[in-house]
Amino acid sequence: RLRVVGFEDQGLLVKQGDNLFVSEAPAIQADAQVVQGALEGANLNTVTEMVDLITAFRAYEASQKVIRTHDETLDRAVNDIARL
Incomplete structure (x- = not known):
């Protein structure tokens, strides 16, 4: 499963690897929808x-x-x- 979240202060995110970020701050549930096979314009x-x-x-x-x-x-x- 893919969890889509947001953070109030993105400066607290710590990069781990090429495409992974971690944070001690609580995540806010993002209002987003992921569609399989969709291409971003x-x-x-x-x-x-x-x-x-x-x-x-x-x-x-x-x-x-x-x-x-x-x-x-x-x-x-x-x-x-x-x-x-």
Whole structure:
């Protein structure tokens, strides 16, 4: 059997192993239901995250273009000074 409980002060929980916690404080019966075979959904909106990813990629590309342009300008300056 699986016992689902909650704790008023989670700071009193002591970790034992990879997924087990123990506490001296009394446990409060949680109002929860466990359903066999159910899958938990992601805590995000896929469309919003995809838009954010595209926005970040475009900002990266713009920054890359600025750096490339600056590098080309410095290259021309160095080559022009070398000709003098």
